[in-house]
Amino acid sequence: MRADGPKNDLDVVVVLDRVGGADPPPATTKASMDQRGLVFIPHVLGVQRGTTVTFLNNDNDEHNVYFLDDQTGDTLDIGTWGQGVSVDHTFEKAGTIITLCKLHLEMAAYIVVVESPWFVQIALDASSRQGEFAIENVPPGEYELSVWHKKLKQKGGPAIVSVGRGESIEVNPIITKSKYAKAVN
Numbered sequence: 001m002r003a004d005g006p007k008n009d010l011d012v013v014v015v016l017d018r019v020g021g022a023d024p025p026p027a028t029t030k031a032s033m034d035q036r037g038l039v040f041i042p043h044v045l046g047v048q049r050g051t052t053v054t055f056l057n058n059d060n061d062e063h064n065v066y067f068l069d070d071q072t073g074d075t076l077d078i079g080t081w082g083q084g085v086s087v088d089h090t091f092e093k094a095g096t097i098i099t100l101c102k103l104h105l106e107m108a109a110y111i112v113v114v115e116s117p118w119f120v121q122i123a124l125d126a127s128s129r130q131g132e133f134a135i136e137n138v139p140p141g142e143y144e145l146s147v148w149h150k151k152l153k154q155k156g157g158p159a160i161v162s163v164g165r166g167e168s169i170e171v172n173p174i175i176t177k178s179k180y181a182k183a184v185n
């Protein structure tokens, strides 16, 4: 996978969404986002809808966590807490949730809530701006493969891929500046 665009933004989430067929199985895993050194870690967190995320404060300072829905602009403040304390939140709606702290305006992270259990989160290499990914245990069927990046768009939109039984396939999506994203390679 190749990316053109801002060098410092290396985190991407690659998602396979089943075309038609049954609903994907519900989320079974938990995830966490720490507050450490006045930074949310990780900066980008991909989770399946229905996943509970634990927000643990590792700092001496108090931190607040509030969410800004990137699509609707809705906000939700889940509170302010001190060192060693964690608060859980379950994400029930797919979309990009910008995570912020009212006490430290420089703190920001992205929670990418997807419908599908078949996704992977990777960091692109800083110099080549390429990355490799593998999504395992995907049931046979047709899928839309899409790549999330906070500033870039996938060139040509989601790619349709067909997954066969016991078969591996290769896809090479390109993410690029929004204004070039419509052109298909």
Ligand SMILES: [Cu+2]
Pocket (backbone or CB within 6 Å): 038, 062, 063, 064, 101, 102, 103, 104, 107
């Ligand atoms: Cu904070």
